[in-house]
Amino acid sequence: MASTNHIPTREKVKLTAQKLFREKGYAAVGMRELAAAAGMRAPSVYNHYRSKDHILQEICFDIAGQFFKALDEALAKEQKSSRQLRAAIRAHIDVIAANLDSAEVFFHEWIFLEQPALGKFKKMRQEYARRFREILERGIRKKEIRKVNTRLATFAIFSALNATYEFMRSDEKFSREQMADELADMLIKGLKNKD
Amino acid sequence: MASTNHIPTREKVKLTAQKLFREKGYAAVGMRELAAAAGMRAPSVYNHYRSKDHILQEICFDIAGQFFKALDEALAKEQKSSRQLRAAIRAHIDVIAANLDSAEVFFHEWIFLEQPALGKFKKMRQEYARRFREILERGIRKKEIRKVNTRLATFAIFSALNATYEFMRSDEKFSREQMADELADMLIKGLKNKD
DNA sequence: TTCCTTTGCTAACGAGTGTTAGTTTATGGC
DNA sequence: GCCATAAACTAACACTCGTTAGCAAAGGAA
Structure with missing residues (x-):
């Protein structure tokens, strides 16, 4: 019904x-x-x-699929690494903005998934992170991006991005585009003034 | 016994x-x-x-106190904003590194605190964030820091910092000092190469 | 050694948990 | 309208939960 x-x-x-x-x-x-x-x-x-766990699975895997799809589409449009990074950041934020609740579940509640879904989910997370890291590594090779520890950088980027749901809930005066751009600027250009 | x-x-x-x-x-x-x-x-x-909740309270409020203490000490040593930011980042990471488990509980499990402790905790979080934001705002006024949305920047900085526990668990070859420096560099100088 | 306090234990309470089984009701197709 | 199926319901299962009450054991001080 x-x-x-x-x-x-x-x-x-x-x-x-x-x-x-x-x-x-x-x-x-x-x-x-x-x-x-x-x-x-x-x-x-x-x-x-079928079960409570199946609800959680569907929530987590659905939005995971969206993150991958958005990332693939974004990367297909850009070639330059810093542009790719910006596009990836934008894509990530777009998915969060469109799915605030499930994004938070995705970030925090996946530890409750039961096997074998849990193992599969962990692999997906790793794969998604690997793609981000590849962008950084490519950019470093091309000298577009500073030489950084890409693993640490990937952690930092993801967590900065993933906390945007909190900001989105507290302040709606920002458009998604604006927020994505500001965040990308912060991460790409840094906070220090060049004047 | x-x-x-x-x-x-x-x-x-x-x-x-x-x-x-x-x-x-x-x-x-x-x-x-x-x-x-x-x-x-x-x-x-x-x-x-006294109760399960009291255990959680002690965990959360103890480490919260450590974050505040470390921040105060770090700020007392520096005057320049970008140096203060670096010191604050360093202080934050030091506390995390010294308390990996409770730091994670602090970041994720506080929502389970019962009132009135919950309300009090939220205020502490906000106050700590406000102090970081003040560093940014001071730096912007002195032109040491680019003009950014300080609320968004504070969210991004915190989440980047707060995810370091994951990195610390996965890779122990980094000293705290190194990690703090690399993260601070990433956030302050950005990822883009200046060459 | 004795006594008191602290801290461990067992038993149990009242409540909640995810889920199954079977019945009833609602819906959709013919 | 009739019939079959899906989806709603009630009752209940076997279990877990945080916690209290009272007893037993351990530790420390005199």
């Missing part, structure tokens, strides 16, 4: 889960709470999802 | 909690599991801590 908002019930469960998991943490949200927030009783959720 | 390692039992409970809360998340670690890992039964923990 589709809900009254024309959102399919399964989708509603997922959206509700994203929100609650993000607000309270996966482990602290029970199926009864989730079901009630979605407008049903807990056992009904099992008509749509 | 002090444990056989000459670590007071209460301290052992705390260290164990830090580790488990960080590994599995506060909500997913039960008192029975925590007690067993500390070498006792769950009800015995209540001889040392």
